[in-house]
Amino acid sequence: MLNITEVFCSIQGESTYAGLPCIFIRLAGCNLRCNYCDTTYSYESDINLSHAEIITKIKDYEPVKLVEITGGEPLLQNEVYELFELLNENGYSTLLETNGSISLNNVPDYVVKIVDVKCPGSGEEKSFLLENLEYIHQEKDEIKFVLTDNFDYNWAKDFVFKYKLNDYKILFSPVSDKIDPKDLAKWILDDKLNVRMQLQLHKIIWDKDKRGV
Numbered sequence: 001m002l003n004i005t006e007v008f009c010s011i012q013g014e015s016t017y018a019g020l021p022c023i024f025i026r027l028a029g030c031n032l033r034c035n036y037c038d039t040t041y042s043y044e045s046d047i048n049l050s051h052a053e054i055i056t057k058i059k060d061y062e063p064v065k066l067v068e069i070t071g072g073e074p075l076l077q078n079e080v081y082e083l084f085e086l087l088n089e090n091g092y093s094t095l096l097e098t099n100g101s102i103s104l105n106n107v108p109d110y111v112v113k114i115v116d117v118k119c120p121g122s123g124e125e126k127s128f129l130l131e132n133l134e135y136i137h138q139e140k141d142e143i144k145f146v147l148t149d150n151f152d153y154n155w156a157k158d159f160v161f162k163y164k165l166n167d168y169k170i171l172f173s174p175v176s177d178k179i180d181p182k183d184l185a186k187w188i189l190d191d192k193l194n195v196r197m198q199l200q201l202h203k204i205i206w207d208k209d210k211r212g213v
């Protein structure tokens with residue numbers, strides 16, 4: 001049984017998969033409290049679904065076969081590992097969006113991990129588990145920095161250099177309303193950084209506070 005906030009199908013708004021139809025399984029509960037959190041409604045939920053119920057529900061969205069497990073923080077629920085297996089057995093490609101504070105040790109290789117490193121502007125700067133860098137695959141996984149200002153940008157840039165992540169898939173994502181995307185684009189180009197700037201596509205397509213998209 002998994003504690004769930006919502007299950008829906010939308011356009012993937014982030015990561016290198018942005019733009020693709022994707023089924024989102026949002027698990028409830030989070031161990032962090034980022035200042036800019038836009039999913040505070042995921043902290044608690046009364047909805048509990050069995051693994052079989054989740055698989056039945058997502059089959060409604062066929063032929064979409066891309067699934068993102070997100071939160072909250074999905075790795076807080078041990079039952080998520082069985083969900084990874086079931087999704088794989090049923091032919092789904094699985095993305096895992098995780099906040100970086102929980103060990104990735106047991107996440108199977110067939111899951112694409114999109115791992116946050118929380119910057120100072122989040123208020124959760126010390127949350128990243130450094131040993132997780134061992135489990136992030138350069139070719140397929142992604143590391144995301146959500147940026148609130150130029151200080152965060154420089155902090156993220158230093159992190160990338162310090163841990164030699166230049167050839168990894170790095171996402172720099174501005175908090176909407178905090179950084180003008182033109183400024184972030186200029187900083188990246190001036191510094192010639194090998195990072196992917198990403199705007200949250202779903203917030204451009206739909207209202208930025210709209211749920212279930």
Ligand code: SF4
Binds near residue numbers: 031033099
């Ligand atoms: S980790 Fe994600 S869900 Fe948790 S508080 Fe931070 S932004 Fe919100």
